[in-house]
Amino acid sequence: MIHCLIVDDEPIAHEILEEYVMRCGRIAILGHCRNAMEAIAMLETYSVDLLFLDIQMPLVSGLTFLKNLEHPPQVIFTTAYQEYALDGFELNAVDYLLKPYSYERFLKAISKIKTTKESGPVRSYFFIDNNRSTEKIYHDDIRYIEAVGDYMKIYLEDRYILQRCTLKALEEQLPAGDFVRVHKSYIVPVKKIIAIKKDTVYLSKTQTVPVSQSYREQLLRKFKV
Structure with a gap:
């Protein structure tokens, strides 16, 4: 099971992701955060495998938040702004979901997540x-x-x-x-x-x-x- 946090200042974004996560069955939501400060507190409390992270948020942007994490979990960016895609992938994001995104696109992103139980691939x-x-x-x-x-x-x-x-x-x-x-x-x-x-x-x-x-x-x- 993949344990995640949803970090987004839009309530509707939390509702959509929660619905998709429940349909998927591979992921458990540990918490909902409205900004980076709440996410930091949750990361100090729980062992998190994955962040669903918005980019444009009040106080601290998702990009700045991720850059300052010493040991970040895997990240899937969820944002309405396509122009941040390059910055997101430069930070080794698993994927970049452009709002509004479909359940099928969500599943494609989830398929890229590596779990700790997975053995490393044989290098060709x-x-x-x-x-x-x-x-x-x-x-x-x-x-x-x-x-x-x-x-x-x-x-x-x-x-x-x-x-x-x-x-x-x-x-x-x-x-x-x-x-x-x-x-x-x-x-x-x-x-x-x-x-x-x-x-x-x-x-x-x-x-x-x-x-x-x-x-x-x-x-x-x-x-x-």
């Missing part, structure tokens, strides 16, 4: 030749891949690896469904995409890759609600 990988040696590359370490002439740049967190091959050959080594081609010269991990705006994919607030028209439709299909 592949091997590439790198400077006369063979190196293991974990798929979840890849930020994105860029084709530059006859070489592929595999960008990791703090460096990139140059590999002589085609983008198609490299794409065939990646787990189906976990990576998506967004441009004739770019492949990105689906889980690292935090926003799609026109012809640009955001991997963070400052790191972007281009999206070409020919690949845009297949990219958007992966994120349809």
